[in-house]
Amino acid sequence: MDISHRAVIRYFGLTGLTPKEIHEDMVITLGEDTPLYSMVKKWAAEFKHGRESLEDDPRPGRPVTVTTQKTIAKIHDIIIADRRVTKRYIATELGISQERIHAVIHNEPQMSKVSARWVPKLLGPDLKRTRLNMSRENQVFFGDLRLWMRPGSITSNQRRSSNRSSGNTQALRLPRKPRL
Incomplete structure (x- = not known):
């Protein structure tokens, strides 16, 4: 229920209207947006018993x-x-x-x-x-x-590339399976 509805219920309750009369007036004014009669009755009773706030009470529980x-x-x-x-x-x-x-x-x-x-x-x-x-x-x-390497030393990458370019690489050949 909207806070504005509660304000209307509170105002009409202070003027002396019953919850049924408040609900009928709200139906005429608001049409489909009217809160249920049970809610109007509940809030009218709350305000009659001295409630001042229009806000909901905080609820206990986990965050x-x-x-x-x-x-x-x-x-x-x-x-x-x-x-x-x-x-x-x-x-x-x-x-x-x-x-x-x-x-x-x-x-x-x-x-x-x-x-x-x-x-x-x-x-x-x-x-x-x-x-x-x-x-x-x-x-x-x-x-x-670069500071750790000695001048003139060959790195592992340079060694690999020199072997490839000189043609010294040898491939391990596995025996072929005989064809049937």
Whole structure:
């Protein structure tokens, strides 16, 4: 029911009209948009008993959503720390239902359980992040690779290309199957 309907019910209730008279007047004025008589009766009684607010009362219960970026990050961190972790363990750690954990694992980081381990379906954000971090660490540790090579030394790529160009490559030939 709309707040404006409640305001009309409250106004007519203060003027002394009964819920039935209020509903009849609303049917004439609003037509198909009129709230049900039971709702008009309920709100008229609420206002008669001293209710001031036109808004709905807050309802108890869990929040609308538990799938926030913070929760997804926590789940992801738990899985990365131990790939053999179960959904039940994650659910008890974070206080979320196993169904919600299942949805987050399969939709957000896109992982699936293979041989009792969580394995990414594709190269996901965790592997990309790991590869980027390893590349940065290697770059800091080794620096520029050209500084490590001695002048005049031949790299493995150069060695392979020189063998191909000189014709020294030999292919291993397998015996053919006899034709019948």
